[in-house]
Structure formats: structure tokens, C-alpha cells
Amino acid sequence: MAKENCIISLQGVSKVFDGTTVVDNISLDITKGEFVTILGPSGCGKTTTLRMIAGFEMPTEGTILLNGEDITSIPPYKRPVNTVFQRYALFPYLDVYDNVAFGLKLKKIPQVVKDKNGNPVLDKDGKEKIKMVHLSKKEIDNKVMKALRTIDLEELADRDISTLSGGQQQRVAIARAIVNEPEILLLDEPLGALDLKMRKEMQLELKDMHKKLGITFIYVTHDQEEALTMSDTIVVMKSGEIQQIGTPLDIYNEPVNAFVADFIGESNIYNATMTGNKKVRFLNHVFDCVDDFPVNEKVDVVIRPEDVILTKVSEVKAENLTGKIVTKVFKGVHYEYLVMVGKAEVEVRDTKDREVGDLVKIDVEPMNIQIMKKELTRNIYPTAWINNKNQVILGEDGDPFECDVTQLLKGSSLDEEGFLISQDGKKYDLNDADVTAEIGLDAIEIIDGYDNGDTNGDIVNIVYKGDHYQVMVRTDDEEDFILDTLYTWNEGDQVSVKVAKENIKLTLKGEINKYEIK
Amino acid sequence: MKSSKPKFALFKRKYLCIPYGLFLVMFIIIPILIIVYYAFTDDNGMPSINALVGFFTNWSKVNVLITSVFIALQTTLLCLLIGYPLAYFLADKKVNKNAVLITLFVAPMWINFVLRTGATRDLLTWMGINGGNMPYLATLIGMVQNYLPFVILPLYTTMLKLDKSQIEAAADLGANPFQVFYKSILPQSVPGIVSACTMTFMPTMSSYVISDTLSEGKITLFGNYIYLDFANNLWHDGSFMALIMLVIIGISMFLTREKGGAEQKGGKSW
Known part of the structure; x- marks a missing residue:
């Protein structure tokens, strides 16, 4: 059930385009009057989600509720929702006034039919007869002028769209949407085409407008700063899935995983291990922290550049974490330093002027060390199976990998026909056996180009972990390989991946007896 | 500061239009002037309005003009009615992969015009629509068939x-x-409609091969009349009618430009 006061609710919504899942089973409740931002990199499904709320796309699965009513299959023109489009989509053949009045002129409102004496006409059931009528010219005029006043453009009412600047067109697009008094205003990266200064101004204006109008705003952007500035709630999306929902403060201070941390603001992300009660070890140094995780658990830590405290030291001491400043960039209010600790990089923001080459001691307040459960320490493929050549296929379809099936039964070996022979001479045919396959992050080799490995795909995500990159490769069959690499790759690179036979760990589902040949 | 232009800069870019300028003067401007000259002179080369008076007092000539305008309007309208939905359909990338279909629709233009019209006549006769019994319909079908590609392309x-x-x-x-x-959709496609109309209405006004062939001479269009006058050595009457044609085309150009310009900037799509 949708929670109270919830204006729109997505329930298990998925969208598949030509076999590619763009939005993957997301559920989201949006409270009335909220300013919600859907944030994510391009291609994460955020615009598709917005378009499903607007009605331009039909979800492949799931339902969308508006005020508790199912609107999943209602066409856009019947939804009390208006959109501000990415490229404004103003009508160039209409002037500013007519653009804003477009929706009002189409609108029909119920009106009681009255006879000559002004008494309501009754129908045969004795109820007042109601007719749908267009708004009067005067009503339209009032509303349009009010909307134009809201955006400070009333003096431009009779101007041609093409004579307006980008910022003015943006305002007209907003006026055109809000004039219809929608229950929800959808904004699809509306500030993307504006320059930085204009964008900052519009951010504040939009926030102001949201307060004044009191309607629900759903805002889509890939700009994390925009999201942090304007929203009540941020929904972070990646690869069609929701990663985290929370207030800007929550998302910034307590990202749930390395992706969110990396995406929201600059951050240092490291692989770490819990070494004791509220003690975490990374960069070869043990830090105190406030998060409680089981000892020896592998975790990710995030440290914001502004939370790193530098102190100049003259010599390296064993009890301190010491590094050397290698670059320095002046950013106006602060300096941005890159400090090398061994092979790992630490990004630091500091207002003090330091010199490149300085030795510095690095400290971080315990509460500024954000520890996150490691999303993945291994790649796990729960639906893998063995084919008739004793190779493993990781998903339902996909390229086969050479693997060692003898690990499924201790002390077994393969005969020349490819059957598995146990120590005591029993014979098994593993064709079509369902297994779970596991591959370590460091066991996957990544090679440039499509034809150089066991299978191939495109890089969909990269997170820098201080001294190495964590790369996600997605194949055509939607199989993901997460791997650690020292080399720099780019998102969208076409690569092959290769896994050595001995690095694929297999676990049989069910008993091996059912594959025995008697 | 004085700019130091190299010597070859003396060759200005505008010189490039000299060849076309010459062509324009020789084959368009001078002939128009000759038409005007013949339209308002008599056989002795003296100024005269005989042709003007002759045209407007000859009911059959005015009648032909009206018929021509009427047929041109009908052709344009029919072409739009057929071509518009078709172009909309063809512009869908899923339907018209690699633009093969649009090429097929434009392919008739590759065949000789007179030959094509002859073939249409034979086909129509075989279907029972011949110049003998339905000259008007046959002409209209021929016109639409001939000018449809000119409507489809700009709309597409x-x-x-x-x-x-x-x-x-x-x-x-x-x-x-x-x-x-x-x-x-309609306001957005106005520029296409305007150029489609321009490319159909004007040529249909002046064409005479189609009506001649398909109506077996029963329907005389303005183009036929002009041709006939010149063939019969009535140069002054012929020139005056050509001038009228020029004025009508001028007016329609002016009207469509106004419309296309107001509706959408930079709208000329052909």
C-alpha cells in the first residue's frame, strides 16, 4: 500500500526497450508537495522514469498510482501532470502568450447549465445538468498574465519565441507548465542548456517557485550539485536501479555504497578492512571510526576531500600517515591538493597555501570516515550452468568459459568422453547442471577490443579507489563483470574479459547424485 | 590599422556569380522583357492594348483561365490529401528503413514525362476512363500522378x-x-505544405502535355492556349497570356512566401 499523503507511487516499475532493461523494477513513493530529484549518470533510466510518470512511455511491468489511482495506461493528455522539457519544446509558431495559453485553451471545466432566468437546468434524474466548457478568454488572460508575472516576463508576452534568450525560453517553458496548475510538475534536466551563472540563478528561482506554488516537483538531473541545492529528497539511480533515497544531507554524508559516494561530490574511496571494534585499516594505516562492522570484514571507506586534515611535518614517523603533495590547484576559496601516500592518491581540499613537495601528516576525524558495506567482493552468478563441453555459462545465455568441473566433486577426474569420474569410480554427466559461479574481482583480465577474450562488453561504470580502478563491464547478455584494474579505462570502452580456468569457483546446486549415469 | 590583403584578394567572392548573372539576363530577364514588349505592341511595333482588350472580351479565353486555375487548385489539393499522410508515414524510420520506400515513390520522375503520360493514357483507357468519356477526370488523374512526387518530397x-x-x-x-x-504537427509542417503547393500549383497551371494527351484535346488549359497562339503566329495575344500567367505565379509566390515566413523561420525545406 502506498503511504499516506503520497501523491505518486511507482510499484515495481520496469521498462524494456528492444530487449534492454532501462528501468529495472523500481518502487518509489513521492509525498505531496515534495521537491524530489532523480539523480544519476546518463543512461541510468532517470529520464525514462520521468517519461513514464508523464505518460509518454508505458511501463513494461509494474503500476503507477496517482493519489492511489492506477494511471499506468492513461495517456499523457489526461494526466494532471505537466512537463518542462529538456530543450524546452516551445511552439515556435506561437508567441510567448499563446505558448503559455496553449494548455488553458484546450482545458474544459464542468459548468452547471443555466436557463434564461439563471436557474440551473435539471436533467431527468433531477440533478443539475453539467456541461464541459472552455475557459473564458478573460480567465485565460488572467491566468497567463499571472504565470508570466511569476517568471518576470510579462512585458515579453507578444514576443516571438525565436527572439528570446535561452534563459527566457526556459522561463516560458516553466510558465507554460505551471499555468495549468498541475498536481505534479516534471522537470527533465531543464537547466542543462544554460550557462553556469544562469543555472545557479534558476536553481534558486525554481526552489522559490516550488515554495510559492506548493505543488510536487519531480526533477531529473545528472548534476549532483543541482540536486543537493534544490531537493527535499534525492533518488540516486544507476543502471535502471535505485541506489539510495534520502535527504541531500543523508546522501552526502552517508552514501550507501561507493557508487553513490563517487557520484555525489568529490570523494576518496578506498578498500578497507575492519581491524577491531570501530577500527578500520586503509592506506596501510589504522583509523578510528564510528561505524560498527564485524571485525575482518572487507569494506569501502569514503572520505570527502574537505574532511582530510593536513599538517606539515619534516620527517616520516611510523605512527603517522604521511604523504607528499604532488599537485596543487587554486580554486578560489580553497586549494585542491593531491597527496600521494605510497601508490595511493588522496584528494584534499584545504584553505592553507602549501607547496608541492611538502611532506604532510594526514588525519581524518573518526566521524568523517564513512564506512560502507562492500557491494561486491566477488562476482557471483547464481544462474550459471555447465554445457556439454564442461564449460560454464554464467547467465541464461552468453559465451562459455573454460572451467574446472572437477572441483565440484573432491578427488574426481574427467574421462576422455568428458564425463566426471569420482574417486570410487562413479560416472557423472554434468551437461545442463545448474551451478553457482564465483569469480574474484582481481581474477578477471580486461583487454581492449571485442575479440580478445572469452566474452566482451562495454564498460558501464568506473570507480577510482585511490590506487586502482573498479570497473564494471556489461556484456550483450546483460552479464556484469566487476573487476579491479590498475589501468585507466573510459566509460563506454569496448573491451573483452578473460578469466583463467582455475579462477572460476563453482558450487553445484542440489546433489551431485542426480547427474550420475548408472 | 591598415589590413594587408594579399594580391589575389582583388578577386572578390561576388565575381563567382557572374556566370549565373549572365544566364539570368540572357534567358530570363530579356525574354520577359520581350514578352512584355509583344504583349503591348501591335504588328507594326506600335504601342497597343489590342491583346489586353482581345483577352478580356474573349469569353472563351477567360473561361480557359478559370478552368486552369480550378484544375491546378484541385490537383494541388488532391496531391496534398494523398501526399501528406504518405509523407508522415514514410518519415517513420521504422517503416522506411534506409529511405528505400521514398525512393520508390519518387522513381516515376526518372521516366520521360511524355512517355509516362502516354502510358497513363493507355492504362486509363484500359480501365475505361478515357478522354472520350471522362476527359476532366482523366486529366486530373494524370496531373495528380505526375505531380505527386513533388508534393511528397518536400513534405517528407x-x-x-x-x-x-x-x-x-x-x-x-x-x-x-x-x-x-x-x-x-500541422503547424510544424506548414513550410513543407507551402513548398509542396508552390511546386504543384504553378507547373499544373502551365502544363499542356498532360491535358492534351489524356483528354484527347477536349480540355484546353491555359498552357495549351498560349502554345496555340504562338503556333498560329498570334504572338501578341500569346505574349499577353504568358504575362497573365507570370502575374498569377508572382502573386501566388508572394502569398506563399508571406505565409511560410510568418509561420516558421527558415522554413524552406527544398
Whole structure:
């Protein structure tokens, strides 16, 4: 059930385009009057989600509720929702006034039919007869002028769209949407085409407008700063899935995983291990922290550049974490330093002027060390199976990998026909056996180009972990390989991946007896 | 500061239009002047309005003019009615992969015009529509068949450029599918409609091969009349009619330019 006061609710919504899942089973409740931002990199499904709320796309699965009513299959023109489009989509053949009045002129409102004496006409059931009528010219005029006043453009009412600047067109697009008094205003990266200064101004204006109008705003952007500035709630999306929902403060201070941390603001992300009660070890140094995780658990830590405290030291001491400043960039209010600790990089923001080459001691307040459960320490493929050549296929379809099936039964070996022979001479045919396959992050080799490995795909995500990159490769069959690499790759690179036979760990589902040949 | 231009800069870019300028003067401006000259002189080369008076007092000539305008309008309208939905359909990338279909629709233009019209006549006769019994219908069919590609092409180009987000915006603002069509798609395609009309209306006005062939001479269009006058050595009458044609085309050009310009900037799509 949708929670109270919830204006729109997505329930298990998925969208598949030509076999590619763009939005993957997301559920989201949006409270009335909220300013919600859907944030994510391009291609994460955020615009598709917005378009499903607007009605331009039909979800492949799931339902969308508006005020508790199912609107999943209602066409856009019947939804009390208006959109501000990415490229404004103003009508160039209409002037500013007519653009804003477009929706009002189409609108029909119920009106009681009255006879000559002004008494309501009754129908045969004795109820007042109601007719749908267009708004009067005067009503339209009032509303349009009010909307134009809201955006400070009333003096431009009779101007041609093409004579307006980008910022003015943006305002007209907003006026055109809000004039219809929608229950929800959808904004699809509306500030993307504006320059930085204009964008900052519009951010504040939009926030102001949201307060004044009191309607629900759903805002889509890939700009994390925009999201942090304007929203009540941020929904972070990646690869069609929701990663985290929370207030800007929550998302910034307590990202749930390395992706969110990396995406929201600059951050240092490291692989770490819990070494004791509220003690975490990374960069070869043990830090105190406030998060409680089981000892020896592998975790990710995030440290914001502004939370790193530098102190100049003259010599390296064993009890301190010491590094050397290698670059320095002046950013106006602060300096941005890159400090090398061994092979790992630490990004630091500091207002003090330091010199490149300085030795510095690095400290971080315990509460500024954000520890996150490691999303993945291994790649796990729960639906893998063995084919008739004793190779493993990781998903339902996909390229086969050479693997060692003898690990499924201790002390077994393969005969020349490819059957598995146990120590005591029993014979098994593993064709079509369902297994779970596991591959370590460091066991996957990544090679440039499509034809150089066991299978191939495109890089969909990269997170820098201080001294190495964590790369996600997605194949055509939607199989993901997460791997650690020292080399720099780019998102969208076409690569092959290769896994050595001995690095694929297999676990049989069910008993091996059912594959025995008697 | 004085700019130091190299010597060859003396050759200005505008010199490049000299060849066309010469062509324009020789084959367009001078002939028009000759037409005007012949239209307002008599056989002795003296100024005269005989041709003008002759035209407007000859009911059959005015009648032919009206018929021609009428047929041209009908042809244009029919072409639009057939071509518009077709172009909209063809502009869908899923339907018209690699633009093969649009090429097929334009392919008739590759065949010799007179030959094509002859073939149409034979086909229509075989279907029972011949110049003998239905000269008007036969002419109209021939005209539409001949000028349809000229309507499809500019409309197709416009349809390819339709702004999908404007169409979505209209739907978003409460327009039902029919309202989306006449409030967003139609206004967006005005430039295409204008150039389609220009490319159909004017040539149909002056064409005479089609009506001659298909109506077996029963329908005389303005073009036929001009041709006949010149063939019969009535140069002054012929020239005056050619001048009238020129004026009509001028007026229609002026009207469509006005319209196309106001509706959408940079709208000429052909």
C-alpha cells in the first residue's frame, strides 16, 4: 500500500526497450508537495522514469498510482501532470502568450447549465445538468498574465519565441507548465542548456517557485550539485536501479555504497578492512571510526576531500600517515591538493597555501570516515550452468568459459568422453547442471577490443579507489563483470574479459547424485 | 590599422556569380522583357492594348483561365490529401528503413514525362476512363500522378524534421491525438505544405502535355492556349497570356512566401 499523503507511487516499475532493461523494477513513493530529484549518470533510466510518470512511455511491468489511482495506461493528455522539457519544446509558431495559453485553451471545466432566468437546468434524474466548457478568454488572460508575472516576463508576452534568450525560453517553458496548475510538475534536466551563472540563478528561482506554488516537483538531473541545492529528497539511480533515497544531507554524508559516494561530490574511496571494534585499516594505516562492522570484514571507506586534515611535518614517523603533495590547484576559496601516500592518491581540499613537495601528516576525524558495506567482493552468478563441453555459462545465455568441473566433486577426474569420474569410480554427466559461479574481482583480465577474450562488453561504470580502478563491464547478455584494474579505462570502452580456468569457483546446486549415469 | 590583403584578394567572392548573372539576363530577364514588349505592341511595333482588350472580351479565353486555375487548385489539393499522410508515414524510420520506400515513390520522375503520360493514357483507357468519356477526370488523374512526387518530397523532408518533443509537449498540455495533429504537427509542417503547393500549383497551371494527351484535346488549359497562339503566329495575344500567367505565379509566390515566413523561420525545406 502506498503511504499516506503520497501523491505518486511507482510499484515495481520496469521498462524494456528492444530487449534492454532501462528501468529495472523500481518502487518509489513521492509525498505531496515534495521537491524530489532523480539523480544519476546518463543512461541510468532517470529520464525514462520521468517519461513514464508523464505518460509518454508505458511501463513494461509494474503500476503507477496517482493519489492511489492506477494511471499506468492513461495517456499523457489526461494526466494532471505537466512537463518542462529538456530543450524546452516551445511552439515556435506561437508567441510567448499563446505558448503559455496553449494548455488553458484546450482545458474544459464542468459548468452547471443555466436557463434564461439563471436557474440551473435539471436533467431527468433531477440533478443539475453539467456541461464541459472552455475557459473564458478573460480567465485565460488572467491566468497567463499571472504565470508570466511569476517568471518576470510579462512585458515579453507578444514576443516571438525565436527572439528570446535561452534563459527566457526556459522561463516560458516553466510558465507554460505551471499555468495549468498541475498536481505534479516534471522537470527533465531543464537547466542543462544554460550557462553556469544562469543555472545557479534558476536553481534558486525554481526552489522559490516550488515554495510559492506548493505543488510536487519531480526533477531529473545528472548534476549532483543541482540536486543537493534544490531537493527535499534525492533518488540516486544507476543502471535502471535505485541506489539510495534520502535527504541531500543523508546522501552526502552517508552514501550507501561507493557508487553513490563517487557520484555525489568529490570523494576518496578506498578498500578497507575492519581491524577491531570501530577500527578500520586503509592506506596501510589504522583509523578510528564510528561505524560498527564485524571485525575482518572487507569494506569501502569514503572520505570527502574537505574532511582530510593536513599538517606539515619534516620527517616520516611510523605512527603517522604521511604523504607528499604532488599537485596543487587554486580554486578560489580553497586549494585542491593531491597527496600521494605510497601508490595511493588522496584528494584534499584545504584553505592553507602549501607547496608541492611538502611532506604532510594526514588525519581524518573518526566521524568523517564513512564506512560502507562492500557491494561486491566477488562476482557471483547464481544462474550459471555447465554445457556439454564442461564449460560454464554464467547467465541464461552468453559465451562459455573454460572451467574446472572437477572441483565440484573432491578427488574426481574427467574421462576422455568428458564425463566426471569420482574417486570410487562413479560416472557423472554434468551437461545442463545448474551451478553457482564465483569469480574474484582481481581474477578477471580486461583487454581492449571485442575479440580478445572469452566474452566482451562495454564498460558501464568506473570507480577510482585511490590506487586502482573498479570497473564494471556489461556484456550483450546483460552479464556484469566487476573487476579491479590498475589501468585507466573510459566509460563506454569496448573491451573483452578473460578469466583463467582455475579462477572460476563453482558450487553445484542440489546433489551431485542426480547427474550420475548408472 | 591598415589590413594587408594579399594580391589575389582583388578577386572578390561576388565575381563567382557572374556566370549565373549572365544566364539570368540572357534567358530570363530579356525574354520577359520581350514578352512584355509583344504583349503591348501591335504588328507594326506600335504601342497597343489590342491583346489586353482581345483577352478580356474573349469569353472563351477567360473561361480557359478559370478552368486552369480550378484544375491546378484541385490537383494541388488532391496531391496534398494523398501526399501528406504518405509523407508522415514514410518519415517513420521504422517503416522506411534506409529511405528505400521514398525512393520508390519518387522513381516515376526518372521516366520521360511524355512517355509516362502516354502510358497513363493507355492504362486509363484500359480501365475505361478515357478522354472520350471522362476527359476532366482523366486529366486530373494524370496531373495528380505526375505531380505527386513533388508534393511528397518536400513534405517528407519536413516530416523528418518534426520536433518530437513539441508533439509530446502538446499532449502533455492536454491535447488529445486529434488536437496534437492540428495544433502541433500541422503547424510544424506548414513550410513543407507551402513548398509542396508552390511546386504543384504553378507547373499544373502551365502544363499542356498532360491535358492534351489524356483528354484527347477536349480540355484546353491555359498552357495549351498560349502554345496555340504562338503556333498560329498570334504572338501578341500569346505574349499577353504568358504575362497573365507570370502575374498569377508572382502573386501566388508572394502569398506563399508571406505565409511560410510568418509561420516558421527558415522554413524552406527544398
